[in-house]
Amino acid sequence: MHQVKGVVARGKGQPVELVTINVPDPGPGEALVKVQACGVCHTDLHYREGGINDDFPFLLGHEAAGVVEAVGEGVTGVAPGDFVVLNWRAVCGECRACKRGDLHYCFNTHNATQKMTLEDGTELSPALGIGAFAEKTLVAAGQCTKVDPDARPAAVGLLGCGVMAGIGAAINTGAVTRGKSVAVIGCGGVGVAAIAGSALVGASPIIAVDIDPQKLETAKRMGATHTVDSSQVDAVEEIKRICGEFFDGADGADVVVEAVGRPETWKQAFYARDLAGTVVLVGVPTPDMKVPDLPLIDVFGRGGALKSSWYGDCLPTRDFPMLVDLYRQGRLDLDAFVTEEIGIGDIEAAFERMHHGDVLRSVVVL
Numbered sequence: 001m002h003q004v005k006g007v008v009a010r011g012k013g014q015p016v017e018l019v020t021i022n023v024p025d026p027g028p029g030e031a032l033v034k035v036q037a038c039g040v041c042h043t044d045l046h047y048r049e050g051g052i053n054d055d056f057p058f059l060l061g062h063e064a065a066g067v068v069e070a071v072g073e074g075v076t077g078v079a080p081g082d083f084v085v086l087n088w089r090a091v092c093g094e095c096r097a098c099k100r101g102d103l104h105y106c107f108n109t110h111n112a113t114q115k116m117t118l119e120d121g122t123e124l125s126p127a128l129g130i131g132a133f134a135e136k137t138l139v140a141a142g143q144c145t146k147v148d149p150d151a152r153p154a155a156v157g158l159l160g161c162g163v164m165a166g167i168g169a170a171i172n173t174g175a176v177t178r179g180k181s182v183a184v185i186g187c188g189g190v191g192v193a194a195i196a197g198s199a200l201v202g203a204s205p206i207i208a209v210d211i212d213p214q215k216l217e218t219a220k221r222m223g224a225t226h227t228v229d230s231s232q233v234d235a236v237e238e239i240k241r242i243c244g245e246f247f248d249g250a251d252g253a254d255v256v257v258e259a260v261g262r263p264e265t266w267k268q269a270f271y272a273r274d275l276a277g278t279v280v281l282v283g284v285p286t287p288d289m290k291v292p293d294l295p296l297i298d299v300f301g302r303g304g305a306l307k308s309s310w311y312g313d314c315l316p317t318r319d320f321p322m323l324v325d326l327y328r329q330g331r332l333d334l335d336a337f338v339t340e341e342i343g344i345g346d347i348e349a350a351f352e353r354m355h356h357g358d359v360l361r362s363v364v365v366l
């Protein structure tokens with residue numbers, strides 16, 4: 001058993017607390033990870049606000065990289081000393097979704113079976129099955145993906161959630177390739193990652209849309225070829241105009257990524273895509289939101305695909321090492337997502353800054 005510092009949300013809306021937690025030694029199939037870096041994500045805030053479920057207290061943090069300290073019986077995939085990026089869930093390999101290859105729709109995922117606890121023995125619910133705002137965390141070994149050990153933990157840990165969601169929404173779900181036009185609506189961390197992913201595979205034009213001019217500047221730095229301030233102009237018309245200039249007869253973008261998670265921006269995405277184009281919803285809507293009222297004839301007439309992207313449709317063991325290698329080669333600027341490195345005691349302040357929208361990511365470095 002290990003006594004370490006961890007950041008816990010005890011109840012709905014309460015500020016998070018830095019406390020001592022107990023982390024068991026790894027049992028069969030489990031790994032103990034010494035956390036080196038963990039990004040602060042909107043989902044951590046949603047957990048704190050009770051928006052995910054009521055299983056308080058939560059051990060927050062889920063965008064993490066670290067070093068495996070020990071493994072339990074039967075673990076073969078990773079070993080002590082391995083540098084790993086953590087993913088949400090270890091898949092079963094047996095269910096219908098796994099057998100079909102849709103691994104992250106596995107309904108039978110394995111997380112660590114032993115529980116981390118508060119000092120009084122209260123069991124903690126680790127955020128997204130990880131709980132990495134802690135000096136050490138216990139996960140299923142299958143949640144650990146080994147990557148190049150020379151990579152900066154604060155940068156590659158972000159592949160564990162938001163950056164992977166954005167890159168994957170473009171290149172996995174949206175199947176963006178060179179020669180395709182892309183528009184990304186919403187240029188927060190996720191949208192900008194979709195832009196970086198599109199640039200990585202050589203798409204053009206890459207049109208960034210946001211209502212905040214500052215976000216559009218960042219989007220440009222990360223590979224957007226055009227920016228559209230949709231608080232000033234009609235985003236749909238602008239996307240159509242730009243794509244029409246690039247490709248004769250184009251009526252919109254081949255792929256439109258919606259990275260806000262709202263009906264009105266999804267509707268923009270719907271009408272801004274070219275005939276037979278693809279819409280990818282990666283922004284997370286709230287449960288009360290409805291699909292916008294659209295003429296069914298428009299759905300029929302425009303063809304193409306209306307998709308959503310969960311975790312960027314990633315396969316961690318394929319995508320994490322590949323993206324870390326591209327980062328190491330200077331082809332994917334993961335450092336640009338790290339706005340600031342902070343201490344484990346500074347998470348409340350990071351939540352505040354997230355509200356103001358002036359950070360892509362604050363990353364706790366341990």
Ligand code: APR
Pocket residue numbers: 042043162185186187188189190191209210211212215230259260261265282283284285357
């Ligand atoms: N049109 C265009 N952009 C918008 C609009 C709008 N109507 N409303 C908000 N935005 C922009 C914001 O200005 C911001 O740049 O969307 C971006 C959202 O970014 P973040 O809040 O940083 O969120 P991010 O981490 O990128 O996640 C995107 O997925 O995980 C969820 O809760 C998260 O729904 C959010 C989405």
Ligand code: ZN
Pocket residue numbers: 091092093094095096097098099106107108109
């Ligand atoms: Zn499965």
Ligand code: ZN
Pocket residue numbers: 041042043044062063161162
């Ligand atoms: Zn996240």
